[in-house]
Amino acid sequence: MRILSLCIFIAALAWALLPGNTATTWPLIAHFTAFPVVVGAGLGLIGVVGVLLRRFRPLLAAGVVLVIAGAGSFLPVQQPAVSDADDGGLVVLEWNTGDSVTPEALATLIRDVDPDIAVLPEYSGAAPAGYRSFVSSEMPVTVLVAEELGDYRAVEVPGSSEVTFGTVHVSTGRPGERTPDVIGLHTAPPLPGLMGRWHDDLGTIVSLAETHPDALIIGDLNAVPRHGVLARTDTHADAAAAAPLLGRGTWPTALPGWARSPIDHILIPHGWSVVDGGVRVLDTGGSDHAPVVAHIRRD
Structure with a gap:
């Protein structure tokens, strides 16, 4: 049950950080969104740990989600032409x-x-x-x-x-x-x-x-x-x-x-x-x- 709750929380966090999501303007989520490198690196690191602890499939899935969310936090939304x-x-x-x-x-x-x-x-x-x-x-x-x-x-x-x-x-x-x-x-x-x-x-x-x-x-x-x-x-x-x-x-x-x-x-x-x-x-x-x-x- 704890693993399931953790997975639900992680999925909700990844959803909240999606670009353009109204949740990105909510208190706390707005502040996390404002620091993409710190948050992205943190999410990715936690996700890697979850992947390494692959004895529990839900934890593995949660880790993969966090790695993807972390990597996505680095990416700009509107990339200018160069x-x-x-x-x-x-x-x-x-x-x-x-x-x-x-x-x-x-x-x-x-x-x-x-x-x-x-x-x-x-x-x-x-x-x-x-x-x-x-x-x-x-x-x-x-x-x-x-x-x-x-x-x-x-x-x-x-x-x-x-x-x-x-x-x-x-x-x-x-x-x-x-x-x-x-x-x-x-x-x-x-x-x-x-x-x-x-x-x-x-x-x-x-x-x-x-x-x-x-x-x-x-x-x-x-x-x-x-x-x-x-x-x-x-x-x-x-x-x-x-x-x-x-x-x-x-x-x-x-x-x-x-x-x-x-x-x-x-x-x-x-x-x-x-x-x-x-x-x-x-x-x-x-x-x-x-x-x-x-x-x-x-x-």
Whole structure:
């Protein structure tokens, strides 16, 4: 009876972790889902032990299920297209500065990365030279656009299209290979008292993707693409998923890179690709989030 109960529990756990399952937005399950490498490795290790203890067929079956669930936790949901061409395109930076990065520290990173576009949740300081700055009216989300990209302007964001901690939409009015619309945002985290807001924010991101299928959607989503409705987004893919498997995590920086949660994202529309080797998660200090850099291009 104990073995049967164990098998039922393991099957339920594997089901709950399936991408897009509503259960991935439930308390605890949402947090397990947010750390795919740690959870996947843990499930796989427990599963291997179950397989090795094959005297009991139910335990063997449970072990196999756990190994499969663990391996599945590593796999990205929307894998971006990867291009061998490295000419042209845009360099994009996303960094939740944690409201603790100084303009001087940001300017140093900007000089090193030389992004065309940067989205900076929790930053409201001065813009580096050569960039235009657009800041949300809520908890600050800043979008920086290189002046050489042209005349970007802020677009009014209806309240129904705003996420909890800030949404910024900028456009030239003439979207193109070097001038895509950019939507920067920062969702509520899945914490007690904010779970409902977080769930709603994920739905808002999906709606933004559907109504702006050609826009770059960039920011701290406090979620991974496996969470709830995000897994069913069919207009965009996460450029950060092209980073090495053990090098995608961005938060918290107190953990080693492989153990972090990949909650900072650069969502690119279909028709765009990531330049091969062009995605990096940096070890720059100053925030509890690591910066993400992606070299992307329109196909």
